[in-house]
Amino acid sequence: MTVKQKGEAKTARIPIKIVPVGAPLKKPDWIRVKAGNSATRFGEIKQILREHQLHTVCEEASCPNIGECFGNGTATFMILGDLCTRRCPFCDVGHGKPLPPDADEPLKLAQTIAAMKLNYVVITSVDRDDLRDGGAQHFADCITQIRALSPRTKIEVLVPDFRGRLDAALDILGTQPPDIMNHNMETVPRLYKQARPGADYAHSLRLLQEFKKRHPQIPSKSGLMVGLGETDEEILATMRDMREYGVEMLTLGQYLAPSGHH
Template identity: 55%
Template sequence: MAVFFMSDGMTHDPKVPLRHPEKAHRPDNPSPPKPAWIRVRAPVGATVGAVGALMREGGLHTVCEEAACPNRGECWTRRHAAFMILGDICTRACAFCNVATGRPGPVDAGEPERLAHSVATLGLSHVVITSVDRDDLPDGGAAHFAACVRAVREGRPACSIEVLTPDFRGKPGALETVLASAPDVFNHNLETVPRLYPSIRPGARYDESLALLAEARRLSPDLFTKSGLMVGLGETEVELAHVMDDLRAAGVDFLTIGQYLQPTLKHAAVARFVPPEEFDRYASLARAKGFALVASSPLTRSSHHADRDFEALRKARQAASLAQ
């Protein structure tokens, strides 16, 4: 799963089944107390409730809820939601991820139509569609991604569409299937530096994720490409700089950088909370390396302000074209 996560700080009721039974055997990994700059208000209000009701009515899942995103209150107040397709059970068990691991159910053929209806009801000008990892499917869920893009395009033609995909484990034709549906933005998060992949993202391979982004750029040169990183897991600034270089070599336009937040004590611990001024330094470094757009702050997430960022990306490309 390619998103960021946080803990709600609650203790587990032993009478309630664990959301992450695959992690139950792990020892507790306490994180440092959250600093003041990481705290946000709980999502409340009539609009927040209405968005949640719309998701329940449509039988849809959102990254906002499944990832316990700290920005849910802000985004849902603006009637924005990031949709998570292909169910709420992931076939991988990444150490940072709040999505449950297990054996997913069958693909819901009616989901694209219901998703498109929700996008139209919310009046979205830009939508982010992501998914759980579906290593159980022959195409990794690529055809379902494409069906969702086409349904949204048909139901709301003026809406720009951003897909945040898994790596598809190199399944032949998967990337081509998604790109054939013509999304406006192709996003795949590297999440962390190569050294930390074995402990943080053991089901994935850094080089494969990087190659996916490069291939998306090669196959669709006019497509906007995007990736995201979590910090606070023990990476160094030198390692982050190397990842930025790799992303630029792959032709990635837009980089997001946000603070990792531990979902439960069984997940990877936060090594440190990165101060806001350090995020500013990362942003300056990334811009100097040639990214068209950079979002870097403690609460930055892949889909946060994605509508505004897409407009900024288009303007940045237009300006670069005029300057040539």
């Protein structure tokens, strides 16, 4: 039986331990959000996801904005299961030994998107270091099925770093390229060992650059969290790096720890 590790069980074995710097501060009123209501569109979206046996990063990462997004009929679909092969301490997605990819998932995902009549979808995944292609073929299969059932739907993929198998993964994605290619840098290089054990800043930049070289017509995108201890100048330097490597779109988000063990 596969065990899902979350919270303290997940972060206890990371190489650089989490050291609290003091009591957590009270969140300001402006950052507070309402919980989702099962009697609204929020409940409808959750029901659709359960019926089709699909995961969302909104649920698995304990995102506080889930009520707003589900309530507006939007979600970021998470493929390749709900168990990640890495233990990034900022993230609440469960760690464990993943199951083999579900061959029916691309069709189920496409059917769900068609039923929801979505104009725009975001597809992400856990890290799958256990797969020879890092899960790239599964991404391509999902894109193929979505375009077959919803040819007008725009598809953004938020991919893992495919570390150790980048060229093969990009070759596969090139057979079914998305409308927008996204890979999150997440944080500044100084904080990579603490925040992203198993990842590499230069490698993530290379992923974005290599895809852009192969597909210059496809917008490239990345994201950064703020609130991990970085400085303003470090953020600006990272933004300059991303622009130099071809990134055209950027999201910035305030980090909110999902528990006291993150």
